[in-house]
Amino acid sequence: xxxxxxxxxxxxxxxxxxxxxxxxxxxxxxxxxxxxxxxxxxxxxxxxxxxxxxxxxxxxxxxxxxxxxxxxxxxxxxxxxxxxxxxxxxxxxxxxxxxxxxxxxxxxxxxxxxxxxxxxxx
Numbered sequence: 605x606x607x608x609x610x611x612x613x614x615x616x617x618x619x620x621x622x623x624x625x626x627x628x629x630x631x632x633x634x635x636x637x638x639x640x641x642x643x644x645x646x647x648x649x650x651x652x653x654x655x656x657x658x659x660x661x662x663x664x665x666x667x668x669x670x671x672x673x674x675x676x677x678x679x680x681x682x683x684x685x686x687x688x689x690x691x692x693x694x695x696x697x698x699x700x701x702x703x704x705x706x707x708x709x710x711x712x713x714x715x716x717x718x719x720x721x722x723x724x725x726x
Contacts, residue, residue, distance in 0.1 A: 607725050608632040610651035612642045612668065613684070614660050618709060622655065622684075625714035631721075639663035643671060652725055653680040655717075658690065666693050673701060680724045682717065684709065 609631045611619045616637065623633045634649055636642035639660055654672065658665035669681050681702045683692065686709040696702045705720050 606630065606632050607652045608634065608650050609721065610634045610636060610642060610645065610649075610654045612636045612639065612654055612660070612665070613657040614638060615657070618657070618684075622711075622714070625718070626721075629718055639665070639668035639671075642668060643675075646672065646676065651679065653682065653721060655682045655684050655721075658683060658685045658687065666696065669696060669702060673699070677701075682707065682720060682724070684711070684717070 609626055611622050611633065613619045614637050619635045623635055626633045634645060634651060636645055640662055642654065656665040656669060660668070665683065672679055679701065682705070683703065684707045688708060690706060692702065692704065692706060703720055703724055707717050711717060
């Protein structure tokens, strides 16, 4: 079965370039520009993993992960942020569905993230 990934980022260029890389790796890719849009989409669209930007309009990425984890406990999450000083919030650090690897924008090579996605989806 093909694995499905949702990219949650308010920057359309970031979403599109990441989507192209993931589609090249045979993932099914969905995109959302806000946490609210992503939560609505997940009601009808399956995703095994969500790549989450943290700074989002409205509900931020940390709140999104908390909400999504409650509704879809098998879902996995990778944080992809433009904040170089970012640390995983304490409430997410010990949660095994959230990757301990935080990816910083811009991502020079998608291979590192793709290998983490594959590890998390095993």
